[in-house]
Amino acid sequence: MAFRRDLLDELVVPDGTEAKEVALETDGDVLVGARSTVEFGVRGRNVLAGESVEFGGDIEAEADCRLDMWCDVADNVLVGQDAYIGERVHIGGEMKVAGDLDIGDDVEIDEGFEANGWIVIRNPMPTIVFLFVYLKQLLLIGEEDAAQRLVSQLVDDDEDENEDAEPVPDPLIVPRNATVSDDAWRVSTPATIGDDCRLHGNIRAESIDVGEDCNIFGSLRAREDVTVGEGTRIHGDLTTRSGDVVVEPGARILGDVSCSDLELGPGAEVDGSIRADGEITMGTTERDLE
Incomplete structure (x- = not known):
């Protein structure tokens, strides 16, 4: 398991985590910081x-x-x-x-x-x-x-x-003074979400990195950069205060996007309006180049 210099200085949601109606379920360990x-x-x-x-x-x-x-x-x-x-x-x-x-x-x-x-x-x-x-x-x-x-x-x-032992799954880490609920995940640290996760609630963090093939039923809001992985669906708006946004190939934002620079990979979609203070870069597929 890779870790930062303080184990609880980031929200980490490992691959395959699912937020059900009554519980957060993960295959690995759960570590929760004080006063959360x-x-x-x-x-x-x-x-x-x-x-x-x-x-x-x-x-x-x-x-x-x-x-x-x-x-x-x-x-x-x-x-x-x-x-x-x-x-x-x-x-x-x-x-x-x-x-x-x-x-x-x-x-x-x-x-x-x-x-x-x-x-x-x-x-x-x-x-x-x-x-x-x-x-x-x-x-x-x-x-x-x-x-x-x-x-x-x-x-x-x-x-x-x-x-030959099976690899140990990465832990779910909730930083100190965080709030995690069906309405919102609020942390004052960076947030990293793994692949194949299904989460409910708006995510509020310093920066946000979402993996591939996730479903997030809520908006993303960060002070810094946001990355949305390939094939992921964000069912809400995506907003950064001063950061850039990267939406990787095949990902879809079912809401508005507001940021500094915006990079859209091939096949990425934004259903709402786009407000970018800087540059907007759009990737192309091989079919587009023909």
Whole structure:
């Protein structure tokens, strides 16, 4: 997994992520920065959340779940392996853990909990805080290989390091102080959306890079550049404050486009009006050149 110098300085939606009515579903891990609000439930492999994160639905983790202090989960928490719950966490439903449960003080679980393994009542180390402080120190001293190994180990403790092992999917990363809902995805960082994603809600970010063959049911608005991948459909307007827009071949914007420079690839379509302060470049196909 490639990562920036701060693991939570970008919204990253991996390939194949789907926002359904009640949950965000991804094949990999889910990492949520402190003080963020996710109005969906989440379903992933490992689920890790920083302090004071709010979830509007269930959490379903195939492997481990780690919630730091003051998190709030509206419904159930279902964990396939071990759970680490910080102090003053509130869970509005029930909690079921297939493995061990490490739980802090003053945790409220409205409908009770059960664990098949050991239950330890203490204040677990805030794993998100530990992860990012240690990771930053490794990067500051130039130990990028060690930092990469640390991330791989923490997001998948059971990963087989054999060369024949299946590749681990990239995680879904929600940066600090973000809001993710059916209405809007609001972050103050860049946003990168992978291929074959299906998302609902307007996306607001510093810059936006959307992969191929996605369906985004909402508008895109950024302060800087926006790229829309080949074959993607944006069901809304596309606006940048001071950036350029690239719409790759076969992509379609079902709304207006407002930007500085605009580049349209072969077969790209804009259904609404175009307002560009700079140049508009239109690609051509081989048929157009004949």
